[in-house]
Amino acid sequence: MGDLKELAREAVHTRTITTTTYSVDEDHVLLEGTLRDNRLKEACGLTSGERRKPGIVHDLTIRLLLNGRDLSIEDVEVRLDHVPHEDCRQTQESLRPLVGRKVEPGFSMWVRNTFGGPKGCAHLNALLLAMASAAVQGLWTHWASRPDPSQRARDLAAESRYLIDTCWPWRKDGPRAKKLLEEAAKKA
Secondary structure, three states: OOOHHHHOOOOOEEEEEEEEEEEEEOOEEEEEEEEEEEEOOOEEOOOOOOEEOOEEEEEEEEEEEEEOOOOEEEEEEEEEEEOOOHHHHHHOOOOHHHOOOEOOOOHHHHHHHHHOHHHOOHHHHHHHHHHHHHHHHHHHHHHHOOOOOHHHHHHHHHHHHHHOOOOHHHOOOOHHHHHHHHHHHHHO
């Protein structure tokens, strides 16, 4: 098959999801995610038929205060700076049930079951799911920046929980996973 990019003519829409992890203190990080949809062409509204100019359709932000010891969510904040419909704003507090939850295996399914469909906002859910894997990456960077080598033992054990069987290179019977588990066992 050829280069599919050659088929592209005119861009009509962009979606940008950005996540940033901030150190808060020794045991906490703040994860901030933004989702921006930008309509690049004039288009008709689906139900109204009115012409809508190019511009931002969604500009959403989620902030999660994460406990680095177990990736539990201690607080959540949602900003809906730009939404296409005023009643979208009714979902601003919809993510409150995240408080007390842990970002761990099964989290994505729980998010879809709890906030999916008419129970929430599809765009907040898309952002939240992208943030989940970014939470682990950000926390690893937070951990890796610690000068105390004794902390690494705890970190290795925690890392294995979030890595094993998440993708091909980290399959349980693969060399990477085996090495990580051996290192964690030595330092435990």
